[in-house]
Amino acid sequence: MVMFFKRSSKSVAAKEDGEKNSFPEIGTGRLEAFSDGVMAIAITLLSLEIKLPDYHGDLLGDLVTLWPTYVGFVLSFMLIGQVWLNHHAVFHILRVVDQRVLIFNLLLLLDVVFLPFATSVLADSLEIGSEARVGAVFYGGVMVVGGLLFNALWHSAIRNPSNLKFEISESVVKRMSLRFAFGPFLYMFACVLGIVNVWLSIGTYICLIMFYMMDSMSTSRG
Amino acid sequence: MVMFFKRSSKSVAAKEDGEKNSFPEIGTGRLEAFSDGVMAIAITLLSLEIKLPDYHGDLLGDLVTLWPTYVGFVLSFMLIGQVWLNHHAVFHILRVVDQRVLIFNLLLLLDVVFLPFATSVLADSLEIGSEARVGAVFYGGVMVVGGLLFNALWHSAIRNPSNLKFEISESVVKRMSLRFAFGPFLYMFACVLGIVNVWLSIGTYICLIMFYMMDSMSTSRG
Amino acid sequence: MVMFFKRSSKSVAAKEDGEKNSFPEIGTGRLEAFSDGVMAIAITLLSLEIKLPDYHGDLLGDLVTLWPTYVGFVLSFMLIGQVWLNHHAVFHILRVVDQRVLIFNLLLLLDVVFLPFATSVLADSLEIGSEARVGAVFYGGVMVVGGLLFNALWHSAIRNPSNLKFEISESVVKRMSLRFAFGPFLYMFACVLGIVNVWLSIGTYICLIMFYMMDSMSTSRG
Amino acid sequence: MVMFFKRSSKSVAAKEDGEKNSFPEIGTGRLEAFSDGVMAIAITLLSLEIKLPDYHGDLLGDLVTLWPTYVGFVLSFMLIGQVWLNHHAVFHILRVVDQRVLIFNLLLLLDVVFLPFATSVLADSLEIGSEARVGAVFYGGVMVVGGLLFNALWHSAIRNPSNLKFEISESVVKRMSLRFAFGPFLYMFACVLGIVNVWLSIGTYICLIMFYMMDSMSTSRG
Numbered sequence: 026m027v028m029f030f031k032r033s034s035k036s037v038a039a040k041e042d043g044e045k046n047s048f049p050e051i052g053t054g055r056l057e058a059f060s061d062g063v064m065a066i067a068i069t070l071l072s073l074e075i076k077l078p079d080y081h082g083d084l085l086g087d088l089v090t091l092w093p094t095y096v097g098f099v100l101s102f103m104l105i106g107q108v109w110l111n112h113h114a115v116f117h118i119l120r121v122v123d124q125r126v127l128i129f130n131l132l133l134l135l136d137v138v139f140l141p142f143a144t145s146v147l148a149d150s151l152e153i154g155s156e157a158r159v160g161a162v163f164y165g166g167v168m169v170v171g172g173l174l175f176n177a178l179w180h181s182a183i184r185n186p187s188n189l190k191f192e193i194s195e196s197v198v199k200r201m202s203l204r205f206a207f208g209p210f211l212y213m214f215a216c217v218l219g220i221v222n223v224w225l226s227i228g229t230y231i232c233l234i235m236f237y238m239m240d241s242m243s244t245s246r247g
Numbered sequence: 248m249v250m251f252f253k254r255s256s257k258s259v260a261a262k263e264d265g266e267k268n269s270f271p272e273i274g275t276g277r278l279e280a281f282s283d284g285v286m287a288i289a290i291t292l293l294s295l296e297i298k299l300p301d302y303h304g305d306l307l308g309d310l311v312t313l314w315p316t317y318v319g320f321v322l323s324f325m326l327i328g329q330v331w332l333n334h335h336a337v338f339h340i341l342r343v344v345d346q347r348v349l350i351f352n353l354l355l356l357l358d359v360v361f362l363p364f365a366t367s368v369l370a371d372s373l374e375i376g377s378e379a380r381v382g383a384v385f386y387g388g389v390m391v392v393g394g395l396l397f398n399a400l401w402h403s404a405i406r407n408p409s410n411l412k413f414e415i416s417e418s419v420v421k422r423m424s425l426r427f428a429f430g431p432f433l434y435m436f437a438c439v440l441g442i443v444n445v446w447l448s449i450g451t452y453i454c455l456i457m458f459y460m461m462d463s464m465s466t467s468r469g
Numbered sequence: 470m471v472m473f474f475k476r477s478s479k480s481v482a483a484k485e486d487g488e489k490n491s492f493p494e495i496g497t498g499r500l501e502a503f504s505d506g507v508m509a510i511a512i513t514l515l516s517l518e519i520k521l522p523d524y525h526g527d528l529l530g531d532l533v534t535l536w537p538t539y540v541g542f543v544l545s546f547m548l549i550g551q552v553w554l555n556h557h558a559v560f561h562i563l564r565v566v567d568q569r570v571l572i573f574n575l576l577l578l579l580d581v582v583f584l585p586f587a588t589s590v591l592a593d594s595l596e597i598g599s600e601a602r603v604g605a606v607f608y609g610g611v612m613v614v615g616g617l618l619f620n621a622l623w624h625s626a627i628r629n630p631s632n633l634k635f636e637i638s639e640s641v642v643k644r645m646s647l648r649f650a651f652g653p654f655l656y657m658f659a660c661v662l663g664i665v666n667v668w669l670s671i672g673t674y675i676c677l678i679m680f681y682m683m684d685s686m687s688t689s690r691g
Numbered sequence: 692m693v694m695f696f697k698r699s700s701k702s703v704a705a706k707e708d709g710e711k712n713s714f715p716e717i718g719t720g721r722l723e724a725f726s727d728g729v730m731a732i733a734i735t736l737l738s739l740e741i742k743l744p745d746y747h748g749d750l751l752g753d754l755v756t757l758w759p760t761y762v763g764f765v766l767s768f769m770l771i772g773q774v775w776l777n778h779h780a781v782f783h784i785l786r787v788v789d790q791r792v793l794i795f796n797l798l799l800l801l802d803v804v805f806l807p808f809a810t811s812v813l814a815d816s817l818e819i820g821s822e823a824r825v826g827a828v829f830y831g832g833v834m835v836v837g838g839l840l841f842n843a844l845w846h847s848a849i850r851n852p853s854n855l856k857f858e859i860s861e862s863v864v865k866r867m868s869l870r871f872a873f874g875p876f877l878y879m880f881a882c883v884l885g886i887v888n889v890w891l892s893i894g895t896y897i898c899l900i901m902f903y904m905m906d907s908m909s910t911s912r913g
Binding site: 284288 | 728732
Binding site: 057058061062064065066068069070071072073075076077080084085088098099102103106109110113238 | 277280281284285287288289292295346349350353356357360361363364367368371372375378381382385
């Protein structure tokens with residue numbers, strides 16, 4: 026349907042500009058589909074990082090010792106899920122996108138695609154124990170960069186009001202801007218906590234993700 | 248098309264509530280696309296768990312000794328396929344979703360994404376032999392949790408009648424509720440059977456999946 | 470748009486049947502999306518089977534000795550691509566699907582998802598040399614089963630004329646039936662050739678796929 | 692919406708040609724979805740090539756020594772991203788496709804799917820050091836072939852003016868033809884540079900990708 030509106034607006038535009046504006050506006054449909062695909066794959070590849078060690082006579086014991094991997098798996102799953110929900114919220118209010126949005130979207134996806142590796146680093150470092158802080162800070166760094174890129178995507182998307190759907194009010198945009206802007210700072214805070222204690226850091230990540238989910242649950246259908 | 252109705256209903260809502268309800272209703276389109284993506288990937292990643300051992304002079308023999316992996320592959324493939332069919336049935340009758348549905352959907356997908364690992368645990372345990380029951384109960388536990396999350400998703404989806412498409416009758420909803428409610432109990436039963444005998448358990452899983460498929464085949468076009 | 474017609478036909482049906490036929494007809498949209506997803510992933514996972522051996526001082530030599538893997542990769546890529554083109558052709562003429570189609574579609578996808586493993590078996594057997602025939606027959610068997618399942622899907626799809634789009638003529642359906650029916654026989658022939666000589670078999674597979682592609686290129690646009 | 696126009700044009704066509712042209716025109720919807728899927732998966736699988744070595748007492752050091760893998764990852768990510776943007780641009784101006792386009796599209800995807808392997812070859816060769824030029828030329832070769840296939844796809848797509856959307860002007864088509872035609876030559880140039888020095892080659896690839904992105908950013912909304 027997005028396409029329907031794009032199409033009609035395009036015909037109008039074509040009439041007004043003639044040859045000049047001959048390249049049509051880009052709807053959000055295929056961008057969403059591609060991004061959904063990348064995020065769906067990244068979230069599913071997380072499971073490939075969970076691997077049984079070679080059998081030593083105690084399968085149940087092996088399953089238990091994998092706990093750092095489970096922690097990393099659930100944490101990153103919820104995180105990518107949260108990115109997807111926010112991505113969904115952003116493109117839900119957009120009518121068209123331009124190349125700048127396409128490119129920042131690509132950079133955000135690059136960060137998302139890097140997460141399964143960062144997760145395995147975190148899980149490995151938890152298993153090693155003595156290096157857990159390196160893993161936590163590395164993982165946190167990837168999250169901070171992701172948060173910054175998300176804000177860059179958001180601001181490139183809304184910088185031109187004609188990109189938005191007509192019925193979106195300014196107050197909605199402002200509320201979302203504020204909400205997204207907090208992300209990198211909170212992740213940075215959790216990342217720095219990782220220098221002190223890795224579990225403090227992981228606990229904070231989990232709280233942040235749950236808080237965002239609860240929050241969006243309560244505000245989305247005001 | 249889903250989007251078309253969402254759009255029109257949204258405009259109506261916007262007029263009624265003014266600023267208050269400024270955040271638009273969420274159609275099911277992108278949620279379905281994302282879920283389809285995740286399930287499609289999880290179902291395909293199952294094949295990565297099938298690996299030829301290093302060559303010892305008998306390729307045919309190696310292919311035969313892989314039978315536990317084949318069993319796990321087919322079982323999990325049909326299982327995820329069944330989840331997809333049911334997911335399809337649920338979202339087919341929904342008009343819009345809210346954040347709670349989005350989140351329970353994410354949790355269900357987390358369980359689905361975990362299945363390739365659970366499948367490899369089951370296949371490994373069948374190969375080891377003496378530990379087969381651990382594998383069967385672990386695998387069954389993942390299925391039980393999946394069944395419970397599916398019911399949670401279903402009830403969060405239908406708790407608000409305005410989420411449903413207009414022409415869906417109450418009797419259809421009741422029939423589906425009953426059908427889904429049985430799932431976790433049956434999987435729990437098969438899981439407990441795994442403590443007695445792993446093949447009893449696997450046989451029951453296969454029967455359950457085939458029964459559900461047959462059943463949905465006969466009832467879907469009343 | 471598929472959905473548009475489904476929707477309208479559904480409203481009509483709802484009026485005619487009242488409560489009885491309360492479960493709506495299923496459009497092909499989500500089935501296609503899911504199948505596309507699975508085939509896209511299976512076709513891409515093929516690349517994971519290409520792996521550099523550990524470095525022994527001659528990277529170029531290593532890249533050359535991987536040739537059986539390249540053969541398997543290209544063969545399976547074109548094969549899944551061909552399945553996708555045919556799948557596309559089938560669902561292009563369908564208006565709605567029922568549960569039987571959904572299930573045969575799942576079984577076809579199960580075969581497709583198994584192909585990356587069969588490809589690695591073929592490539593390994595070519596590398597081993599003495600076991601190449603085992604690999605060729607195993608691979609051919611998977612193709613034959615796939616061809617049979619495709620025909621099962623096709624016949625379950627067209628068994629009810631009301632499943633088809635209105636403007637599809639019977640002659641088109643007959644032509645497609647004939648074309649698909651040849652598949653399993655030709656693959657079976659190539660599979661049996663594999664017992665005599667593996668390259669005869671692989672050459673035949675490649676010829677078949679190219680013939681089908683050329684053929685569809687010439688017939689598709691009247 | 693694509694489908695809407697396809698559908699209407701099809702009905703018209705059906706009336707004009709009767710039985711003769713009974714096979715309907717193929718919209719771009721499913722082709723785009725499949726291609727998006729393959730490119731989304733290929734771009735995400737790149738992350739699987741990044742693997743921590745076994746732990747030797749220095750996690751931070753291990754993360755640093757992985758730098759060739761990061762370079763390959765970012766380079767190939769931006770490259771596939773660029774292919775996707777161009778692919779998007781091509782299908783954005785197409786109204787329908789024929790079998791020839793479907794097949795060249797498949798061949799382009801084959802090249803894209805091969806890229807994660809080529810990337811791992813490049814990264815391995817950078818790690819080995821002495822063999823870096825082999826890796827750079829191999830990688831460059833895959834890019835050159837990709838560029839040639841993209842041009843083949845483009846020219847098969849536009850060879851029939853009725854494939855284009857009605858409002859697309861000839862000047863847009865010419866501009867795009869010129870832009871795409873440069874690609875293979877530039878990649879060939881960067882590939883040959885790899886014989887001299889691998890970093891010269893990689894630097895050129897990065898410049899090319901960034902130039903194309905900047906360029907498309909400035910011209911897309913003229």
